[in-house]
Amino acid sequence: AVRRRRVVAHHRRTPRAVMNSPIVEIDFTDWQQAHPRPEWTAAVEAGKVLYFPKLGFDLQPAERALLREDMLAAGKRNVSLGADGVLKGAAGSADEQQALAAMIGRFRAQAQGLIDGLLPEYKGQLRMAPTSFRPKQVETRAQSVRADDQRMHVDAFPSRPNYGERILRVFTNLNPHGAPRVWRVGEDFETVARQFLPQAKPYRLWQARLLNALHVTKSLRSEYDHLMLQLHDRMKFDEQYQKNGTQMTMPFPPGSVWVCFSDQATHAVMSGQFMMEQTLYLPPGREVNPQASPLAILTRLVGRPLVGVGAGSAR
Ligand code: SIN
Numbered sequence: 001a002v003r004r005r006r007v008v009a010h011h012r013r014t015p016r017a018v019m020n021s022p023i024v025e026i027d028f029t030d031w032q033q034a035h036p037r038p039e040w041t042a043a044v045e046a047g048k049v050l051y052f053p054k055l056g057f058d059l060q061p062a063e064r065a066l067l068r069e070d071m072l073a074a075g076k077r078n079v080s081l082g083a084d085g086v087l088k089g090a091a092g093s094a095d096e097q098q099a100l101a102a103m104i105g106r107f108r109a110q111a112q113g114l115i116d117g118l119l120p121e122y123k124g125q126l127r128m129a130p131t132s133f134r135p136k137q138v139e140t141r142a143q144s145v146r147a148d149d150q151r152m153h154v155d156a157f158p159s160r161p162n163y164g165e166r167i168l169r170v171f172t173n174l175n176p177h178g179a180p181r182v183w184r185v186g187e188d189f190e191t192v193a194r195q196f197l198p199q200a201k202p203y204r205l206w207q208a209r210l211l212n213a214l215h216v217t218k219s220l221r222s223e224y225d226h227l228m229l230q231l232h233d234r235m236k237f238d239e240q241y242q243k244n245g246t247q248m249t250m251p252f253p254p255g256s257v258w259v260c261f262s263d264q265a266t267h268a269v270m271s272g273q274f275m276m277e278q279t280l281y282l283p284p285g286r287e288v289n290p291q292a293s294p295l296a297i298l299t300r301l302v303g304r305p306l307v308g309v310g311a312g313s314a315r
């Protein structure tokens with residue numbers, strides 16, 4: 001019976017009965033007229049993915065020509081548009097780059113409008129990261145295990161400690177050939193943290209100091225940042241978990257949008273090409289329910305403060 005219950009779930013569309021759906025569908029049709037609902041805020045803060053099937057990015061006919069993998073400069077993972085309007089990582093002619101910057105800029109404004117309407121509690125507190133355009137085909141990308149986003153993980157940054165700052169992300173699929181962007185989405189953060197924390201290497205302040213001195217990190221890695229990276233790595237390296245962990249497959253069709261806290265929603269991207277993504281950083285503790293955050297959950301599970309220079313960690 002145990003074997004049968006472990007049948008691989010990610011070939012099926014339906015979630016297993018044991019998992020509440022990690023996807024919440026919202027039928028907005030207008031980016032700028034989003035309106036809040038407490039249950040949606042609670043859902044995204046619980047690590048669920050908010051899915052907007054009717055909220056496509058309206059690609060202009062001339063922009064179709066920009067949907068090519070070779071719009072990416074050699075050796076780059078994605079194209080990004082900075083807050084200053086500077087485009088990075090793009091190839092193509094000057095005209096094409098200008099058109100690409102305009103396209104990405106339009107998405108940025110729409111994503112921001114969506115979040116302002118949907119999550120007004122965060123207004124004035126979000127810090128906008130560069131907007132990214134990802135023209136690479138996911139399924140042909142060869143990567144190390146640690147960098148392989150086809151493996152289930154939560155997002156964590158190796159070089160930029162964030163001390164519990166939240167990573168809110170807005171995604172849209174703009175594939176012109178009908179290809180969905182296929183994700184796997186797993187169990188809630190606390191369940192996964194309980195599974196993987198026992199395998200985490202302990203935090204060492206001297207190591208964090210060394211990494212900082214060597215400029216491997218841009219600031220001192222906190223115990224929180226260490227544990228988030230450990231969860232990220234332990235999840236990705238666990239073949240059993242990757243294959244048999246509770247999860248569902250979710251194909252996001254072109255012309256749809258989805259939003260999640262990617263430091264909390266366990267996810268993997270299996271296939272797809274041509275996506276745009278906007279990251280918005282929310283300072284720690286500014287959630288409507290800060291107790292649902294990864295920082296609060298890990299702090300509870302570990303039983304001591306995890307941020308604050310050297311707090312309780314002079315080992
Ligand atoms: C990721 O954050 O793991 C990548 C998501 C995607 O490329 O769709």
Ligand code: FE
Nearest residue numbers: 149154155262
């Ligand atoms: Fe990720």
